[in-house]
Amino acid sequence: MPAGEFELIQRYLRGLGASRDDVLLGVGDDCALVAPPPGLELALAADTIVEGVHFPKGLRAADVGHRVLAVNLSDLAAMGADPAWALLTLTLPAPDEAWLEGFAAGFGALALRHGTALVGGDTTSGPLTATVAIAGFVAPATALRRSGARAGDTVWVSGLPGEAAAGLAVLQGRIGGPAGARERLVARFLRPEPRVGLGRALRGAATACIDVSDGLAADLGKLCAASGVGAALEGARLPVSADLADCAGDGPALRFLLAGGDDYELVFTLPPGTEPPDFAGAPLARIGVVVAAPGVTLDGAPLPRDVAHGFDHFA
């Protein structure tokens, strides 16, 4: 066997994550073989992260491993699906065992926490890029789609959106602030926590759901477009992080909150008069209401174009 690709894959990726009875054949053959549970639907997603685009050059390998799985688990969370199996394709400029070991540690720890088995994938040479394809389960007709919001529903968001983008700004020296606040923001950027448990709790409760990857306003805009509605946000209800305000100032903080990406919080809508399910993992804030007219407004005014659009990789 070649001492390169094949052995590296075997050594670091085999057996990563949870051990699952429904994995019949894992990493090492042309395909993995898995046994889907009878009577459930499969939720499938794939997301890529590219060095210099989705994360800064020089990010620690463990943080890259965490991130590529987190963004995919977040897609399952947004559908209310239970994670099961992941495929990883990794493109590296050169074989680097220390880097692979760190990547595997970050990936594996998060996979284990979410019951996800790494079942296969591919390693190639090229610019640093990681892609995960993920599969999860959801009972028939219970998945949280983007398209179910109706006028009169309330709009909610988990956690403190904007902190992750502010953490990146701290890393890049674009904002300063107290050391403790800076560290917490950076941690939020480096280790986004996919809201899998919240997504699960929202099944049967939320009318629509999306995760915040490109920015709260932009992703809420996509949910609204898919539902054929709009959303009226109330500024006084937006959950402004104290750390974010301390580091960015009050005005910029609002901009981070609305337009910052990479939070992987969930934005969801609930039928009028209903309360969200209990969720211990993060605060849930009611930030507005679904309206018939398309578009997202803040205190009655349209959002600036750049805030509304969030992070567009091709903009």
Added chain:
Amino acid sequence: MPAGEFELIQRYLRGLGASRDDVLLGVGDDCALVAPPPGLELALAADTIVEGVHFPKGLRAADVGHRVLAVNLSDLAAMGADPAWALLTLTLPAPDEAWLEGFAAGFGALALRHGTALVGGDTTSGPLTATVAIAGFVAPATALRRSGARAGDTVWVSGLPGEAAAGLAVLQGRIGGPAGARERLVARFLRPEPRVGLGRALRGAATACIDVSDGLAADLGKLCAASGVGAALEGARLPVSADLADCAGDGPALRFLLAGGDDYELVFTLPPGTEPPDFAGAPLARIGVVVAAPGVTLDGAPLPRDVAHGFDHFA
């Protein structure tokens, strides 16, 4: 909605490939939703192709689209699985509608021919890279694994391995030859034909199977290692392509045949005394026998190290 990423995804990738009743929700939400058929196993694979590594810069978009799906369909073929659903993640230096349109055409035509629906994915900016994750079905315990070859089995290969690598050599001006032969070799490189039908026919017949992506000798070596056996190839039985010999000469032709990658033919083993199933898509050649001693030999001699190792992305 942003005019960039989101709309591009919608416009070119939605609805690509086959229309399938088991796709409940396709491109456009956080996840796709699919209904796996009861009682079947799922075969899952993912492969990445990188410009300048897996294909030369400047390859036509339609050929890139064909290739990234073909290499993944080939993984399903090697397991004997029936293709069903694909996820595509595409990294592009810049939004380019003409390029996306060409890519979609190449991808879509092959997907349609193999009953595969594109159900989701991701588009990001960065160096040109395409990844597909694919899922197919196989009846319980009928998948073709790499690990079932036993001493005494016969070793077979489909098609004319080496032609694809020679086609790349023609494209790169490394070999010449008659115009017709050159064109046919180039076509073999640009449009590899995944042996999905052959894989299906081999279920219940072959003891082990692998597809030729890195080179006949290297991939047969992986099959042997997984099975705990070796293989003795007979030079007189190797299917040397006339076009390949015309362009490369007889000696180099053997090297292309054994060490050239990108053919996506199947190498498989059959129990002693059995014949392969009928397959109209390509000739099948019996090229040797499985032996107890590890390693791959040619007419009794070990293969040169570089031939045995084939194409290693990190070598």
